[in-house]
Amino acid sequence: MVYISAASGITHQPTFKNAGFSASLDTISSDTELVSPNYKDYIDAGLLRRMSKILRMSVACAKECIQQAGEIHPDAIVVGTGLGCLQDTEKFLNTFLSVEGLLPPTSFIQSTHNTIAGQISLSIGNHGYNMTHTQNTLSFEHALIDSIMMLAEGDAHILVGAADEHISFLDSVAEQLDVTLPVAMTSGCSFFVLSKEKTDQTLAKLTAVETYGEIQKLEEHLNNFFESNSIDPARLDLVLFSGLDIDACGQVLHYLTSRGVKEDQIQDYLIYSGIYPTASAFAVHYAVDKIGQDPSLKNVLVCNCMNRRNLGLTLIQSVEA
């Protein structure tokens, strides 16, 4: 069994150091801003000056998560990111186009996806397994799967999380592609400490994570998921869902509602997180927080259908379930 020992997030909601935040969420609008802590409380000024938004968010959030877990030393750091360090990538490419001769190295060095996990590792002096997964909208789920395997191989604690940052260029791309989004694009990061053993601090159980790419046999996949975890869909207390009621996403909704999940038990989480590739990490944090606040919640399914060709399923259960 995998236990969630700590959870932290920096998003467009008051998620940071705020247990019970799930009760006070407002829907995202185009002018909702990232709720940032004072980063100087978490990051040395000498390092902070070089860090882009995604790095500041991730390092501060990871450090707070570790503090919450009782200053543990994680055996591994695993990060999922859909689009990586966009701010530095944009800066590097703009310099590349406009400057002749030598290019400033910092934005190039920090433009790679694995800078996030690397900077966390440097900030806390961790020399363990350090991995970054980038699988579009399923990046976070893949980071979770990797972490679960590491725990099965003997690790005690894993720091796992996800981060993505919004830059205005993404809005220009959406406009040029004539894409109408149901909610604004945002930035967000969420980190968790996963542990092999249950303690007094355990927040919830991470029971199962599955991903399906280019979905073909949807019903078969869903049947297998519920059967292998010995849970009837009707026993789900809450489904946190992303996606529209069309194509495969629509089929998932129909599958759930035809098997006893009531419509008012299905909650769209993108209206709270905004759109970014790893928003399902926000949903997991939201689920953990809800379980902490409401003892009647036993089984919560995060159903990530943001990209309608891919499906991510994450089952979170209360410690008592």
Next chain:
Amino acid sequence: MDSLKEDLKKQIIAQLNLEDVQVEDIDDEALLFDADGLGLDSIDALELIVLLEKYYSIQVTKPEEGKEAFRSINSMAEYIRKRKAESVL
């Protein structure tokens, strides 16, 4: 203040994103790579090489030259003047 040194300080603050540092905070003789000075590191050294090329069209090709040139604001200004004078000859 020597205008070259003042320009250098402004350029260093901008290039290295020294958020809390003002021009008047940087002493001409302070060691740039020392914790008691600006506390710069190896990535900053690369940024300084780029800065010299960008603003002064000076390429630092010999590592030992850079080590001495980047010691302080005074040594950087001296190095720039020396290289500019050489290029005129």
